[in-house]
Amino acid sequence: MSIAAVAPAPTVRSASPATSSAKLRAVPEGTEARGFVLYVGVDEAKAAAAGTDLVTLVEALRRLTSDLVPGAQTHAAVALAPRGVGGRDVDVVRLALQDPAALARQRDVEEPSPDVVEGVVIDLSRKRVLLNEQTAPLTYKEFELLQYLVLREGRTVARAEIISALWPAPDADAPNERTIDVHVRRLRSKLGDYQDIVRTVRGTGYRFDRHADVVVRHTHRGPSPDF
Known part of the structure; x- marks a missing residue:
């Protein structure tokens, strides 16, 4: 997708909650839609060939969102992948941004893993x-913490760096440098004899x-899991 400039926002009629909900896929009872993710597959070379760049694209989409829904919050993350990785950009x-459906599809097509040996x-x-x-029964955040160190x-990674990387501002649940020790202690407890x-x-x-x-496995055919 290439965007060089933002066209005037179309007139959008407000929809009732019932009408809006009907346009969404069914969600579990007791939950509500709070936003969406839009994956844009375009590398820097393609953007430059169209006379723009990734920063301009991001800002254009943010302005469009603000025009349509004043006060809407946005967050952009750039997907990094090893140079030369094949496949469709999107x-x-x-995969780089850890989309669950994409990860599940990748697991389905990968060759079976070799037998697991004793250890980690x-x-x-x-x-x-x-x-x-x-x-090991690690939570998502515990795995992210271990992965960041791996x-x-x-x-040696400073506490402040871990907090900044894993709890980007403004995250109300972000720990301080003291309570990050609690997260590490919980991670270690689940690693047992290998803590x-x-x-x-x-x-x-x-x-x-x-x-x-200790064995660390990477996926060489896909992008880096760290971004």
């Missing part, structure tokens, strides 16, 4: 951790230490 974007398997493509062939293996792979560097932050019995 599919690469969905940190599977970044499937977003899971196996401890002696048993899945992808920076050997480097020392997440090491505390006193006065600085945390570091992932790979042992001989």
